[in-house]
Amino acid sequence: SRFAIHYKGKESFCKAFHFLDVNACIPENYLGCSSSGLDLDLSPADFPLRRERNLLQQKEREEPSNHDPGRDTPKGKDDPETLSTPYKAGLAVAGVVVLCCGILCPCLYKKRKATTHTVLEKDPNSMDSVSSFNATPASEKVLPSPYRVPPSPSRFSPSPRLSRLGSVHLNLSEIVRATHNFSPSLQIGEGGFGIVYKARLDNNQMVAIKRAKKEYFVNLQTEFNSEVELLAKIDHRNLVKLLGYVDKGDERLIITEYMRNGTLREHLDVQQGKILDFNQRLEISIDVAHGLTYLHLYAEKQIIHRDVKSSNILLTEGMRAKVADFGFARTGPVDSDRTHISTKVKGTMGYLDPEYMKTFQLTPKSDVYSFGILLLEIITGRRPVEMKKPADERVTLRWAFRKYEDGNVVGMVDPLMEEVVDEEILFKMFALAFQCAAPVRTDRPDMKAVVEQLWGIRADYVKGVKK
Numbered sequence: 001s002r003f004a005i006h007y008k009g010k011e012s013f014c015k016a017f018h019f020l021d022v023n024a025c026i027p028e029n030y031l032g033c034s035s036s037g038l039d040l041d042l043s044p045a046d047f048p049l050r051r052e053r054n055l056l057q058q059k060e061r062e063e064p065s066n067h068d069p070g071r072d073t074p075k076g077k078d079d080p081e082t083l084s085t086p087y088k089a090g091l092a093v094a095g096v097v098v099l100c101c102g103i104l105c106p107c108l109y110k111k112r113k114a115t116t117h118t119v120l121e122k123d124p125n126s127m128d129s130v131s132s133f134n135a136t137p138a139s140e141k142v143l144p145s146p147y148r149v150p151p152s153p154s155r156f157s158p159s160p161r162l163s164r165l166g167s168v169h170l171n172l173s174e175i176v177r178a179t180h181n182f183s184p185s186l187q188i189g190e191g192g193f194g195i196v197y198k199a200r201l202d203n204n205q206m207v208a209i210k211r212a213k214k215e216y217f218v219n220l221q222t223e224f225n226s227e228v229e230l231l232a233k234i235d236h237r238n239l240v241k242l243l244g245y246v247d248k249g250d251e252r253l254i255i256t257e258y259m260r261n262g263t264l265r266e267h268l269d270v271q272q273g274k275i276l277d278f279n280q281r282l283e284i285s286i287d288v289a290h291g292l293t294y295l296h297l298y299a300e301k302q303i304i305h306r307d308v309k310s311s312n313i314l315l316t317e318g319m320r321a322k323v324a325d326f327g328f329a330r331t332g333p334v335d336s337d338r339t340h341i342s343t344k345v346k347g348t349m350g351y352l353d354p355e356y357m358k359t360f361q362l363t364p365k366s367d368v369y370s371f372g373i374l375l376l377e378i379i380t381g382r383r384p385v386e387m388k389k390p391a392d393e394r395v396t397l398r399w400a401f402r403k404y405e406d407g408n409v410v411g412m413v414d415p416l417m418e419e420v421v422d423e424e425i426l427f428k429m430f431a432l433a434f435q436c437a438a439p440v441r442t443d444r445p446d447m448k449a450v451v452e453q454l455w456g457i458r459a460d461y462v463k464g465v466k467k
């Protein structure tokens with residue numbers, strides 16, 4: 001019966017082995033091949049995940065944009081030689097209007113200038129200082145599928161505004177004061193986007209402030225806009241809340257709620273002092289699954305996070321988990337009859353969906369894949385790739401599935417966790433992780449189904465604990 005319960009997980013993962021063997025996907029990519037089209041040029045010696053992510057970003061920076069608006073402008077319309085007389089008359093009227101604006105604008109500008117460094121004001125117009133997020137540029141085709149359920153019109157209504165968000169009135173001088181002029185003593189971390197500081201605002205609220213690195217400034221502009229635009233539309237207890245931003249001069253700052261207990265990865269590494277027990281790990285998994293379900297199904301626009309990993313899961317004082325870092329996130333297909341977006345591969349190696357890497361087709365199921373890898377990480381404590389282990393044990397997904405097939409789920413549990421967990425519960429957790437990490441996205445459950453399975457596992461676990 002155990003086999004029957006977990007069969008789907010096994011079947012999917014057997015296909016995974018086949019897929020990975022055929023495409024030489026896992027080990028080779030990590031060791032420097034570029035079967036997916038990404039020239040990652042990685043070697044075991046310089047494997048740190050951050051480096052890979054930076055390489056992916058760097059690769060993207062190197063790619064010239066193929067939708068230069070200047071180049072795309074059709075000749076004729078803007079060419080004065082080819083304009084008709086009524087068109088010229090129209091231009092003359094437009095010229096007068098522009099002249100009037102030229103006279104009036106300095107007055108209007110003066111009025112606006114006072115608010116340019118204020119962030120997320122209650123007035124929805126304060127968003128004007130953020131460049132709009134281009135969800136589907138010309139190069140990112142959206143392909144049709146007959147399977148997608150039509151979304152409700154409200155979910156995809158255009159130009160969502162920020163007025164419903166709680167807001168913090170911030171300006172640069174307040175942030176400079178709160179961070180003691182970006183003092184290293186207040187630094188709490190550093191990521192691909194820049195340095196993160198903690199700070200106490202004038203209203204006594206603790207916040208985290210991400211400051212873009214100036215040297216990467218131009219290249220990170222899209223990432224900044226993406227993070228701000230997406231975070232601004234989101235309000236869910238399992239997603240880190242945006243409190244404000246500054247986009248002024250050469251400063252780009254994102255202010256989010258401060259998460260006192262740091263990242264999930266830090267806890268798995270016991271850097272915060274206490275070992276996570278099984279119940280905490282299960283609750284964290286459920287929280288993350290809730291957050292992702294919200295992004296995929298219930299947000300105003302479908303959002304695909306693209307960088308689900310343990311260092312992007314932050315924990316509150318009460319050890320509730322929230323998904324953070326929306327720098328790579330993007331909106332899903334806009335039309336109801338579309339299922340995926342063709343786009344550049346972004347994310348962190350080890351968590352990246354192999355089908356997305358191969359086909360460049362992004363769907364919410366890429367997040368499901370990353371969640372599967374995260375689930376393995378949560379139960380075993382291992383990173384997705386453990387470079388210090390012998391070659392055949394390095395890739396956690398492979399290592400875990402082999403043990404699972406041998407029926408040795410107990411032997412896979414994080415050795416730091418001393419608690420004895422019922423074997424049946426562990427089988428279910430691993431089976432779910434393998435389903436999520438199936439190589440083909442159609443074999444993966446959606447996040448809502450994942451949540452339901454996790455609820456079932458929690459119910460069984462609680463029953464077992466009460467016995």
Ligand SMILES: Nc1ncnc2c1ncn2[C@@H]1O[C@H](COP(=O)(O)OP(=O)(O)OP(=O)(O)O)[C@@H](O)[C@H]1O
Pocket residue numbers: 050053188189190191192193194195196208210240256257258259260262263311312314324325
């Ligand atoms: N809201 C927050 N509250 C508390 N700590 C935070 C917060 N945001 C970020 N941090 C800390 O700052 C570190 C860097 O975060 P950031 O999101 O910039 O990068 P990352 O996700 O770790 O790496 P990368 O951006 O390369 O994926 C995190 O690992 C975490 O320790």
